[in-house]
Structure formats: structure tokens, C-alpha cells
Amino acid sequence: EVQLVESGGDLVQPGGSLRLSCAASRSTDSYYCMAWFRRAPEKEREGVAAIASDGGAHYADSVKGRFTISRDNAKNTLYLQINSLKPEDTGMYFCAADEIVECPFSIPPDSEFGHWGQGTQVTVSS
Numbered sequence: 001e002v003q004l005v006e007s008g009g010d011l012v013q014p015g016g017s018l019r020l021s022c023a024a025s026r027s028t029d030s031y032y033c034m035a036w037f038r039r040a041p042e043k044e045r046e047g048v049a050a051i052a053s054d055g056g057a058h059y060a061d062s063v064k065g066r067f068t069i070s071r072d073n074a075k076n077t078l079y080l081q082i083n084s085l086k087p088e089d090t091g092m093y094f095c096a097a098d099e100i101v102e103c104p105f106s107i108p109p110d111s112e113f114g115h116w117g118q119g120t121q122v123t124v125s126s
Helices: none
Strands: 004-007 018-024 033-039 045-052 057-059 067-072 077-082 091-098 120-124
Touching: 004 091, 018 033, 018 091, 018 120, 033 067, 033 077, 045 067, 045 077, 057 067, 077 091
Parallel strands: none
Antiparallel strands: 004 018, 018 077, 033 045, 033 091, 045 057, 067 077, 091 120
């Protein structure tokens, strides 16, 4: 069974930075697309960033210029660098992966991903 384990969430002040990690129990080379989603309080889960196997990345408009997704296949790890944090970035962040879904142009819907982590909490507050 594939396992994805997120870490790096924390309570930070507005304007701060965090680096989230997602460690996979199998080679990330096997995933065409990996992504980060978040669920803010009382809101639907939304995709914030996705990265294809060739390194091509896509971002939600609300995070462009502040979030950077990357993957290190040698370490079987997906990352999300978050800068200039805002209170509206508060939420549970999940990583997702799939062996079949591709993401050449945009962040795929969450329903297309077969593997999910348990999430890591990011809280932005002064």
C-alpha cells in the first residue's frame, strides 16, 4: 500500500514562510503527477499546486508567486515552499499522487488522485 506522509505544517505569523514535505513510501518516479491540496475551515478542498514528472508546475491563482512546488525523485519526496503567508492560507494541506493522471496544463481535480496523505496543518495568525 502506498503511503504519503506530510510534515512541516506549523503556526506562523502573516508574512512568514514554511516548507511542507511529503514523503512517499515508493519511488515518486512512478507518479506522473503529484499535487498539493488544502482544505480551509468551512471550505471545499482545493488544489493549490501540481507538478508533472517533467517538472512542469501549475498553481492556483491565489498562490501564484508565493508557493513553489518541487519534487525530488531521488528522495521520494514532494515539497511545497510557501512564502508571504496570509491568514487565508490557513488550512490542512494534503499531498496527492497517482500513477495514471497527468497534469500537463493544470491542477487535476482531487477526484482523479488515488493516493493521499493524512495532511499537515498550516495556521497563519498573529
